[in-house]
Amino acid sequence: MYHLRFMILLLLMTTTGWHSDAAELERRLRRPVSLTASDNHKWLYVANQNSGSITIIDAAALSVAKEIDVGGRLTDLAILDDTHLLTLDEKNHQLVLLAGQGTHWKVVSRLDIAQYPIQLQVDRTIKRCFIASLWSRTVTTVDLSRIDHKPLSQKNITAKLQISFEPHKMCLVKERKKLIVAGTFQNKLAIVDTNNLKLTVTKKIPGHNIRGLAISNDGKRVLIAQQELNSLARSTRDDVHWGNMLSNLLVSLSLDDLCHSQADVLKQREVIHLGEPGRAAGDPGPIYITPKGKLIVVLSGVNEIAISNDTNRFDFERVAVGRHPVAAISSSDGHLLVANHFSDSISIIDRNNIKQIERVSLGPQRELSPAERGEMLFFDSQLSHDGWMSCHSCHTDGHSNGQLNDNLSDGSFGAPKRVLSLLGVGETGPWAWDGKVQTLSQQVKNSIQKTMQGTAPSEKQVADLVAYLNTLTLPLVLTELRTAPNETIINRGRQLFQTLDCKRCHVPPLYTSTASYDVGLKDSVGNTRFNPPSLRNVGRQTSFFHDGRALTLKDVFTKYKHQTNRTLTEVELNALLKYLTSL
Template identity: 30%
Template sequence: MNALRLICLSFALICASVPLLAQASPVELAQYRSPVDVALSKNGEWLVVANQSAGSISLIDTRRQVVLDELAVGKHPTAVAICLDGDHVLVSCSYSGQVSLVQVDGNTLQKKKTFDVGFEPNGLAISPDGQKAYTGLVATGEVAELDLEAGQLVRKFPVGPWPRYLTVTPDGSKLAVGCSGESKIVVVDIASGEIAYAEKLSGGINIGHLQCSADGKHVYFPWMVYRSNPISRVNIRQGWVLGSRIARVRLDGPEYREAITLDESGTAVADPHGMVISENQKRMVVSASGTHELLVYRRADLPWEGIGGPGDFIDSRLMMDKDMFGRIDVGGRPMGMAMADDSRTVYVANYLKDAVQIVDIESRKLLAEIPLAPAIEVTQIRLGEALFFDAQRSLDQWYSCHSCHYNGGVNSKAMDTWNDGSALTMKTVLPLYDVDKTGPWTWHGWQVDLNDAMHKSFTTTMQGEKVSEAEKEAILAYLKTDRSPPNPFRGSDGQLSESAQRGKAIFESSEANCAACHSGPYLTDGKIHDVGLGSDEDEYEGFNTPSLVGIYRKVRFLHDGRAKSLEDVLVDFHSPEEVSGTRALSDGELTDLISYLKSL
């Protein structure tokens, strides 16, 4: 039975067991929920789930294991958190730029307040006194602070690119933020809103959920590491391309991070995402979304390594002690988790299962699944989505498409993907939004067949098996969907600011000459140009004009990531005088042009 048929069978079995909602829901029933996060009430009697595809949250009775209510909250929910009063929850809606306060009133959900915080709010953290809440704004590199009692946005403070997840220390004095755009953990002094210190994660990408220890000494989190070695079967199997880690960073002052490796030889771990620590502090659980499993650890005596560690493979001590480490196959795509106060029952938001799973981490068993919606047709797009996030399609399951193209976008590194036939010619990861409309493909533009490009991603970049014809069509159907977030640098009606309007005129002018190549609806002419940025190691001459749509999301620019900002691009490596032989831009022109570029 091939992989596609297995996926279909899995979905069919799920759909067959789905009961009707306990009461009517304002959410369209005939769609996937795609749960990404879950929060459990203090008494353990109910939980709330954030449903990303449906733009809703679901209220679940944990004893009867049924959905009580579902409420539409906004576009692309990413996180939920329960307020200190126990009767309200917060949900961040990334594409709406909002955080909603929802009351749990018996068996129903009622929206009470919506905070407009800016794009894209992601993780949530609530202060120990319950008065303040914090969310990371991925698009602008800030943290927003909400006053829950006053019902208003209090302030924003900069932390660095892509602050997806965060947590507050038990004493409420510090905020730890995972900034994936700069591969670092930022520790913020909450009183001042200033960065106290930051700990760099060498080669770090895709930082997952953060959890503080009860004593407030450490923050724990999963992440992936990219190591700049050529993609080959040997290097992949040695963990020298991509690998998965758990790290901890001190919260009482700067000190080099400590880490453990997650990967076993032959059966690696991929796309670690969620993390919970048990009430008794004995267990730490990580969801490995790419390999469809939970990883269970005995926290007290884990072999943490600092400088020089932790090695390429999991420490042998973990492999020899089944109580210290275990893997639980739960299928689908496990994401956020919540743990009951019995320190053994874990509730898992499983995106592709469209369900909340109940797992006993001591017996290492999946006990039950609570479906979130009635049965619906398994679409081709959904099958393609499952394949995109499936690391088991790569050699020894080290990484998925998502590992490099985070949620279909980009990551923070220049990588050697081997797709241009040369080793160690690092290229920034190109986003896959509008990929069917922006050919040719690859930085050198040599790839003119999207079908073949997709095949090579699985067989060359991932060194996995070829996809079948049906799988190929499913993946391409998924990639052709509109998954891009709204642009935060435009007005609510999509209009440009005055600065961006001036920048548009500069962009189209003969002095800047940007529109000569970056033209059309996706701002690419689909042609190859030599702008003097190549090297002798390149297999091909010239570069394919990249689309500028969504360029505000990037943290590295140009094909090899040598430019760290749009200003670097325009005044140095790719300036009008260098590329077009015109003149340098004035400071005012530069500011306006950057404003326009961010609005694209």
């Protein structure tokens, strides 16, 4: 019966013309994030984040054929077979199944999954998919073997794995029956057994901002596009210029070492530096390897694609594309198709001659708001000296990379400080660790000129960036996303928070204050007064205090006895921690 309904649906879509033609495309922001091609390479499908739509491009004509409204906020797209597409809707927390062919598609199922889904990995052989959910810290397996007969339901979810970090990029290693899961903010890689979705090992690696994962053609190496922030370097012109402070890397690790719990993953680590002084390669993204072994790296921050040459696979030639490229695939004729997020376009790259030969517009754009212009600037590495970094490089997707950086946020060099999250930053002034920056506009100027060593931004650029920063909101706390909170224990912790006078510095409802305090902590150059960071979403932090010396929230009270005038009992400590992680 389901198969019959599907065939009737195809007939209706073919005869009624209910999708907008390309000539009738609405003026709006699409913001492509993912693309895939039909098996016969006649059609290219593009997932658009902001518009919640899928654009269908005629590969031969290189023109938009249709645009289908799916709804929500799309984060990824994959093809399952000739008649099914899968996409993720981050806004409604759903896996969306579409049925159809060519230019005719229809949403046939929506499956509620762990909140904030961000990436798909599809195993087409077994007909299943793996879904990484960002703020839920969850990986989900969905069985897709009977979708021709039944719509998706919760019975299709065969397993869920909760991990210790926010996942993003994933890579399926079918031969080993493993799934590699990389952290969005933390420098961690998890190896998951795909047979039972059990975690086998988690490895910590140097660096952050992992935006590309790929397996070498011989199946022996894992390639990772990432950045590395050096806490020993300073945000001076020299350290930025020479790539000492922040480097953009293509890292190669042994897959055997990564999968073995006792192996040192750094022992056979190889590093390729992307970019050079005078022409850096800020915010490297997805990685692709051609059948002949040619490496392709998306350089999102500088609006380029890097392609290794035929004589030396570690020597790259670069080609300019649209603004903020985020995904790429190969076409049947060997060209490279690149999705440009902020340009709402697809670039067609001649891989052999290393040049852009065509750019396909996904449709007309409406006028941008200040916040939307600010978002473009936030992810633009060209704001920095030589293009080494963007705001996103340290404040990943508006949050934090969890690293230490020695800049002038405390008014001095020599004492690197923890990079703070920008989620909710518009409400938590003053800014900088010493609390001496009174406006967010001034903090933006300081970051561009003093930390990134860029040229002075215009007042309009500053205003736009501030407008964007004010849109960055906090996600739901992890405890709410995973379990029903124990209100009794949380209330007991709330009472302790009051009794211990934690509210003196961390004043509700923002859990910070405008003053700076000496709370018995001293940095390596003698500074003792710090402005207290907000405790909202403190449960997501990976380290604590200005220099990250406390590695767990529990250590704050047990190892460092932070502002407690007595030793807390285990029951009291548990209640206080439950309360703090509920904020």
